[in-house]
Amino acid sequence: MKKATTLLLTLMMCMTLAGCSEKEEKKAAASLTFKDKEVEVMQGDEVDVKDFVKNVEGKVKYPKLDTSEAGEQVLKYVVTGEDGKKKTYELTVNVKAKEETANTQTPEEAPAEEQTQTPTTQTPAVTPPVANTGGSNGSTATGSTGGNTTTSPTPPAQNVCVPNGTFGRLGNSGKYFIGNGNTMEEKHEDAYNQANEWALTQVFDENNQWYDKSWTMWTIYDNCGERHDVWTVNFY
Structure with missing residues (x-):
């Protein structure tokens, strides 16, 4: 009977110790949750990356966020638990480009003379073509008459960017x-x-x-x- 009681007490102590150990392990584990899965901020804004965190358990090494340029960034939050183990949590942040505000005036803001002034249309001066004295009635340009020759202006070349691999x-x-x-x-x-x-x-x-x-x-x-x-x- 005494031996059975000793075994029972030993078993109870083991179960108690196992339960305590499990509770300590759960308490010591590092964990972190974010308020949102993805975040959008505006270019140039001052942002505290701690504000993205909802709950955390352990010591956190916070990342840095650069909002000087638009684009997508992935922040790495490294959390160290009481057991010394580290876990890394990722958060995607989309830095949105700021759109330039057009400098426009409403009729109330514009000067009075600009509100009442009617724009005039100017017709550009055109130099009449030189008469064809060669006696030819033909035309070398579509839509011209009387043997006059007109030359269409060559459009300027467009400036096209060429990627250089940088x-x-x-x-x-x-x-x-x-x-x-x-x-x-x-x-x-x-x-x-x-x-x-x-x-x-x-x-x-x-x-x-x-x-x-x-x-x-x-x-x-x-x-x-x-x-x-x-x-x-x-x-x-």
Whole structure:
């Protein structure tokens, strides 16, 4: 009987200790939730990245957000729990470009003389063509009469931007990643995955200058401002 009682007490103590251990593990685990899955901010705005967080458990290393340029950025929130384990949480932030406000005046704002003035139409002076004295009744231009020859002006050449393979606003990694795919969405996603995987290898390599750092990523454009499927990495 005494032996059975001892075994029962031992079993109860083990169950109690297991329950405590489980509670301590749950309490020590790092966790973070955001208010929204994706966030939009305006270019040039001052933004506190802490405002995007709804709940957090553990010590947080907050990312940096650069709103000086429009584009998509992925912020990395690194949370360290009481057990020493780290978890990384990602938040996509879309920095919207500010549209320039047109400088227009309403009739009330415009000067009175401008409100009552009727615009006049001026007819540009045209020099009459020189009479054809060669006796030819033919015409070398469509719609001309009397043998007069008119020459249509050559339109000026348009200034077309030619991509030169360079990209601006690189992160301090100095690297950019171009995606592969049939559509722009596929290229966009592939470039993001490339950049993220490369950054992970850097922060876990003890011999790397970016070891144990946090990072953020954003899209960049070429010299013509046409591509938006290219990503860069910035460590901090």
